[in-house]
Amino acid sequence: MNVFEGQETAQWFRDTFAKVRSEVGKVIVGQDDIVEGVLVGLAANGHILLEGMPGLGKTLLVRTLSEAVDLSFSRIQFTPDMMPADVTGTNVLASSDTGARAFEFRRGPLFANLVLADEINRATPKTQSALLEAMQERGVTVGGVRHELAEPFLVMATQNPIEQEGTYPLPEAQLDRFFFKLLVPYPTKAELAEVVNRTTGSEVATVSKVAHGEDVLKMRHIVRDVPVAKDVLDFGLSIIVATHPTGDGCSAFATRYSRYGSSPRGAQSLVTAGKIYALLEGRYNVAKEDLKKAARASLRHRVILNFEAEADGVSTDQLVDEAIKFAESAQRDPVSV
């Protein structure tokens, strides 16, 4: 591929991303980082875990996204009594026109391009694991028959940090399957004013379809072609290793506060997100800055703090920041003159 083709491809990527973002922005006020994070997840073929207080627009964001990208959307409101079949679908006995009866697979809400798993931590671990298995395998198996899920497939799970009673926190292994964990902040006063104006006024924003499922798949393909220098990859891996409590390259901070460090999925997530940020920045290569930018969202749900960290009020974001600092401290100008 020549220079112009490369440039055009990158430009198309940026334009598509910007258009979707702009459309979402018509409905969602503020929350730029969250919108960007969700779009990055979409482009990276990774699921997103959104954590934030109720009423911050999480559901609206996903719904708007499905409208802007012209993708099918379904929402699952998780409750403790929900069963795996409620999520994946089940075989039901159906009679044909001839009167013959046979089992027929009735698809669950998981069979959509964009799935909003609302308050995922309210479901029992059994149901959670059914969802998470589908997220990983991109398909469900019911009655010994495998049913492929639609492509693109993106799960956006939400959980709120309050109302912990009667919830089932996601196990670490399942958390690891989310590409990004985004913390949805409160809107600023100005943003809040805009939200109020938009939602209480007569005008209703309409979202146009600016992209299609094929575009998302193309974006995913483009992302894979962005080159990463060895040096940059090494920096990213240093961040990952620095979150580990033991072993070569672990940071003193992690040794003190980390129980478990990031898994290899963390590294994959970091680099893939880095590639997307690079393209968005108008570059054709991943820079260390891109990895630093992706680090928090990629790693915050992958590192588990120990008791001491909780006692000292250390957050996972702090640990990730320290890991970045540690990796940066090892960076030297190879030509020291």
Added chain:
Amino acid sequence: MTELQSKLKPFARRVRWMTAWKGLAIGALVGGGLALVWAILDWIRVFYADWRGLGLVVGIATLVGAILGFLRVVSPSDLASSIDTRASLKDRVTTAVEEPSKGATFQEAQVQDADKALAGLNPAGLYPVRFGKWQMGAIASVVIAASVFLLGNSPIVRGPKTPSEREELKEIGKKVERVAKPLEKPVNGVEVPASQKKLASELNKFAKELEEGKLNKEEALRKANDMASKAEDEARSLAEETQKKTEEIETSLGKFDKMKLDEAGVSQEDLAKMNLSPEEQASLDQIMREEGIENPKSQFGDKELEQMGASRTAEKLAQLSPQQREQLRKSVAKRQEALQKEMDRIDKLPEAERKKLEKEQQELMKQQQEMQKLSQALKLSEETMKALRELMDSPEMKKLREMMAKMQEKSQQMQQQGKPMSKEDMEKLKQQLEELAKAMKDPKLKEQVMQQLRDALKQLESGQMSLESMQQMMSAMGMEGSQRGQQDPNGDPSVGTDDNFADTGKIVKSDKEMETKGKTTATRVNGEWEDKKGEQWSVTVKAPTQVGNRSSVPYQSVMPKYRKAAEKALSGGKIPRGKEKRVKEYFESLSGGKK
């Protein structure tokens, strides 16, 4: 080469110069460090330095550092990473220089992007010449080294007290330097021995110390004493070596003589007849004296005789004329007859009287046996005599023995008195050696002894030069001849001007405790001394004694050598007749009557 690589070239060149600049600074820092160590060693007088040497160390280290820095290889990926870091290019160049997978979507676009980013960069701006920590460190180390050297050589901190004294020592230093020069030069193309080289280097060092004012007068005198003592020891040991060498030559000569005797058909049995005991020898000498026959001069050396299987008696008899030998034979026969008569007379006496004279009878028998042995010895065959005479009278052997005797005499002088040979004597010996080499006709003899003689002479010369140099050095320092001593630094002529080495009991004033070297012992003494009271230091230096003073060498250790020399002198007829008995008695008294 890709376009990007060619664009990186100016950066690579710049980096090369900058690494050279850094290497230069590190080299200078290391050089400065080494110079500092040297300056400290100079201060504590372990290894002396000068400006040129220090500058050379710093200069070489700097140059080596710069060269190594210049030659340091920086890989393209390192260079690219460095450019990215310095110019905040967000890893564009690093990614571009890596080999991307062929046909990748962004390969060419990425390279062009990096290319564009590089285009606006100036290598000199990216890698500016800076005065960093290495450069500052280098300057600091050089300055510190120079300061230490300056301070260590400053008259304020050390060295002579007055400028006049400094000038005086400087002059002495120059003289000592002149003394050292001949020691370094090879004589007639012959390499200088290691000991002589060492002495020359010590003298040069001493001269430098004096010239640079690193020693005060007292220290200079002390050091000169130590050096002289060492040189004397060295010369003695060389003289001893010479002595051994001459003995080896004697052995070689003896072998040659033996060969000649064998060729002449001299039997060992015939020679063995003349192996007399010291008592028999003394009796023979006595008879000779009584008959008015002069004791001939000894020709062969001890070792030579030993190798030949001959004795002094054989040598002596071979030197006598046939008439003298006949005279001796008659005298011996007469004595035998008289002894026999006396013994017969005692035999005829009654039993009781004979018993009384038993002791006398035994003595007579002993004398009779001695006479019999002498009589046998006098029957030495004419062939043996002739062969021995030929060996003695051979002109080349005579010259050789003369030279040996001279060398032995000189080496003994060096050993016992620490006296060097005069230059004239040395020249004479060399001349003799050359004449001998020319005169020697017998190739076997020449092969056996010439090299040995040359070696011995070389050693003797080396010792002579060492001693002579020391004498010159002492003379330069105002200490005449071999009377080395520690002069009073305060200028008191009564203290230590002539025989300090013999422990006169005078104390050299010194305010501080001193380390002494060589054959010296430092002693602590109590008592009053001028204005100071309490503990004082005196220095006892062991050296050859002077008349009236106590010796520092136990007589037992030197007596065997002296006794041997005396015996040789006695048997060689070198002691006047009237004094022989006295010499004998003297040595007997020293060894408690025993030999």
